[in-house]
Amino acid sequence: xSRKAVIFGATSRIAEHTARLLAAEGWELALVAxxxxxxxxxxxHLRLTGSAPVHELHGNADDMDALPRLADSAHQLLDRFDLAxxxxxxxxxxxxxxxxxxxxxxxxxxxxxxxELLGEAMAQQRGGTLAVLSSVAGDVLRPANFSYGNTKAxxxxxxxxxxxKLAPCGVRVLTIKPxxxxxxxxxxxxxxxxxxxxxxxxxxIRRALRDRRDVVYVPGWLRAAFFVLRLSxxxxxxxxxx
Amino acid sequence: MxxxxxxxxxxxxxxxxxxxxxQKSLRVWRCADPLPQPLPGETFLPFGLxxxxxxxxxxxxxxxxxxxxxxxxxxxxxxxxxxxxxxxxTLRSLxxxxxxxxxxxxxxxxxSQVTVGGAIANDVHGKDHHRNGSFGCHxxxxxxxxxxxxxxxxxxxxxxxxxxxxxSGLGLTGLITWAEFRxxxxxxxxLDVETVRFASLEDWRGVTQEDAAWEYTVAWLDGTxxxxxxxxxxxxxxxxGPSGHRLRCxxxxxxxxxxxxxxxxPWFVGAFNRLKLLAQPAAxxxxxxxxxxxxxxxxxxxxxxxxxxxxxxxxxQFAAPHERAPGLLQRVLETAITARQxxxxxxxxxxxxxxxxxxxxxxxxxxxxxxxxxxxxxxxxELFGRFDEMVRDAKGRLYPAKDPRMPAAMFxxxxxxxxxxxxxxxxxxxxxxxxxxxxxxx
Numbered sequence: 001x002s003r004k005a006v007i008f009g010a011t012s013r014i015a016e017h018t019a020r021l022l023a024a025e026g027w028e029l030a031l032v033a034x035x036x037x038x039x040x041x042x043x044x045h046l047r048l049t050g051s052a053p054v055h056e057l058h059g060n061a062d063d064m065d066a067l068p069r070l071a072d073s074a075h076q077l078l079d080r081f082d083l084a085x086x087x088x089x090x091x092x093x094x095x096x097x098x099x100x101x102x103x104x105x106x107x108x109x110x111x112x113x114x115x116e117l118l119g120e121a122m123a124q125q126r127g128g129t130l131a132v133l134s135s136v137a138g139d140v141l142r143p144a145n146f147s148y149g150n151t152k153a154x155x156x157x158x159x160x161x162x163x164x165k166l167a168p169c170g171v172r173v174l175t176i177k178p179x180x181x182x183x184x185x186x187x188x189x190x191x192x193x194x195x196x197x198x199x200x201x202x203x204x205i206r207r208a209l210r211d212r213r214d215v216v217y218v219p220g221w222l223r224a225a226f227f228v229l230r231l232s233x234x235x236x237x238x239x240x241x242x
Numbered sequence: 243m244x245x246x247x248x249x250x251x252x253x254x255x256x257x258x259x260x261x262x263x264x265q266k267s268l269r270v271w272r273c274a275d276p277l278p279q280p281l282p283g284e285t286f287l288p289f290g291l292x293x294x295x296x297x298x299x300x301x302x303x304x305x306x307x308x309x310x311x312x313x314x315x316x317x318x319x320x321x322x323x324x325x326x327x328x329x330x331x332t333l334r335s336l337x338x339x340x341x342x343x344x345x346x347x348x349x350x351x352x353x354s355q356v357t358v359g360g361a362i363a364n365d366v367h368g369k370d371h372h373r374n375g376s377f378g379c380h381x382x383x384x385x386x387x388x389x390x391x392x393x394x395x396x397x398x399x400x401x402x403x404x405x406x407x408x409x410s411g412l413g414l415t416g417l418i419t420w421a422e423f424r425x426x427x428x429x430x431x432x433l434d435v436e437t438v439r440f441a442s443l444e445d446w447r448g449v450t451q452e453d454a455a456w457e458y459t460v461a462w463l464d465g466t467x468x469x470x471x472x473x474x475x476x477x478x479x480x481x482x483g484p485s486g487h488r489l490r491c492x493x494x495x496x497x498x499x500x501x502x503x504x505x506x507x508p509w510f511v512g513a514f515n516r517l518k519l520l521a522q523p524a525a526x527x528x529x530x531x532x533x534x535x536x537x538x539x540x541x542x543x544x545x546x547x548x549x550x551x552x553x554x555x556x557x558x559q560f561a562a563p564h565e566r567a568p569g570l571l572q573r574v575l576e577t578a579i580t581a582r583q584x585x586x587x588x589x590x591x592x593x594x595x596x597x598x599x600x601x602x603x604x605x606x607x608x609x610x611x612x613x614x615x616x617x618x619x620x621x622x623x624e625l626f627g628r629f630d631e632m633v634r635d636a637k638g639r640l641y642p643a644k645d646p647r648m649p650a651a652m653f654x655x656x657x658x659x660x661x662x663x664x665x666x667x668x669x670x671x672x673x674x675x676x677x678x679x680x681x682x683x684x
């Protein structure tokens with residue numbers, strides 16, 4: 001029997017590439033995204049290259065009230081979640097009040113609300129991995145990530161408590177922290193040699209799903225880099241440009 | 243108020259390494275996205291993997307629309323052998339999908355590192371042109387996104403004028419978002435190959451007389467010494483081999499950086515060519531080859547163009563009618579030797595009578611020769627100028643995808659349909675090549 005994964009925000013570049021790796025291994029997938037046409041193209045590719053069914057679901061992180069129904073329909077489609085990946089996110093450089101609210105809603109509130117729902121379902125089946133796409137931006141707050149970094153920091157903290165809550169039920173909560181990845185979300189900023197490709201990031205995520213860490217940095221060396229950054233004195237970090 | 247998406251600025255070079263141009267670029271992420279808004283005076287040019295050898299893939303002062311993120315397969319009709327995919331899909335990833343299912347590309351150029359959009363926009367041809375025509379001959383439908391926001395689905399029957407202009411349209415008629423094309427059954431992943439030695443160009447013409455039974459043919463010759471000996475290679479797919487073939491990555495070595503400019507000297511290349519000929523003492527050698535090694539021998543060496551050093555190389559590729567081509571080739575190669583700039587790599591292909599798929603399609607019934615020269619700057623350009631005269635006399639033409647210095651007159655003489663083509667060019671699309679050859683007189 002094939003393993004089953006539900007992916008929220010499936011048209012994000014990182015999620016799409018992760019889904020390709022899973023499809024190639026024969027996973028059955030339920031993909032949730034808000035843009036119909038974009039989702040159709042993503043799903044078409046996965047259906048052709050994979051062997052198990054690929055389901056499409058339409059849902060919006062912005063619609064908080066619909067989240068329980070969304071998690072329910074995904075569960076009805078798959079019957080079981082071996083993996084649930086939440087990959088949606090929102091980013092605005094120099095955000096105004098409305099944009100700050102949107103980032104807070106999508107990156108933190110809706111993501112945590114959904115994580116709770118999925119966690120409950122997985123606790124009932126007594127197993128599975130709940131993976132959430134966060135960011136290194138939550139580790140060290142920078143003016144360039146104003147407010148975004150804060151939403152991810154809040155997300156990281158909440159995931160820690162959720163992990164403690166779900167651990168006794170055999171559910172693993174994985175926090176994924178990529179650096180900058182070349183996606184539409186970062187298209188506003190100049191690319192640098194540190195910018196990773198979505199395919200490489202997805203490969204890192206796939207590896208992380210196999211091993212046992214709670215928090216994974218992609219690429220892996222970012223863990224050491226951010227460890228040093230967090231220990232460094234503020235006056236020094238504030239002078240760094242990145 | 244959303245700010246316009248940031249134009250990334252980076253130095254872009256075509257595959258041959260020259261010219262290098264600081265270029266603004268934007269990424270296109272999916273088929274369904276609208277075109278970005280051009281800033282005043284800005285033009286767009288779609289850019290896939292940049293494997294052309296000329297400024298057809300450059301747009302100095304304009305913006306490149308990078309397409310490799312449009313990499314999704316959309317539909318596959320296994321019974322009819324028809325595939326639909328986004329324009330940024332590479333032939334390499336197509337083969338990863340097709341080969342295990344015993345299908346193959348309708349025709350393929352000498353590298354798999356090109357996108358479908360690029361293959362259509364340059365109407366590329368392969369070793370089987372004499373049988374199967376160019377890539378554009380197999381395209382059944384495509385969608386074009388124009389700068390006025392229209393999405394035009396064209397095919398040989400619907401919007402056929404725009405379709406013919408887009409095939410071989412050098413990316414100027416708008417952004418190809420997806421395309422649909424016919425595939426070919428692959429009886430096995432192996433080819434039966436026959437390699438025939440020839441001592442001279444006349445000799446080679448004799449060898450080609452027996453080509454009728456072969457689907458894929460190509461000739462390599464030593465351009466450093468008359469009377470130009472070489473190897474004629476022809477292959478057919480072997481019947482009934484193992485199926486379910488999985489594609490391995492066939493890049494063995496990647497050249498990490500530019501080699502010093504003095505590395506490839508004429509004597510060095512001459513010695514290499516002699517060794518290559520000595521390696522096959524027999525007049526005819528029969529072998530069985532993996533299709534990747536047969537079609538994409540140079541893909542085994544990643545970034546091989548860096549061997550030519552920082553200034554890169556220039557390719558001169560012409561097509562000419564059967565009766566004039568061999569004489570023309572002889573004159574061109576001899577002129578190069580007299581000028582002490584022999585051609586390092588010479589590849590010949592015969593071109594069949596297929597009706598050109600596009601208005602600016604390069605192949606014509608006859609012969610095409612592609613010759614690589616190290617880029618020595620003005621002396622090489624001057625030499626190419628002398629070739630131009632000969633090609634024009636022989637009623638031949640040059641390949642836009644290979645020529646970053648083709649004079650406007652050569653283009654207009656070689657492609658009389660260019661005025662008709664110019665009517666289909668999207669007003670917001672342009673390229674360095676197009677501005678050079680078409681000027682401002684559409």
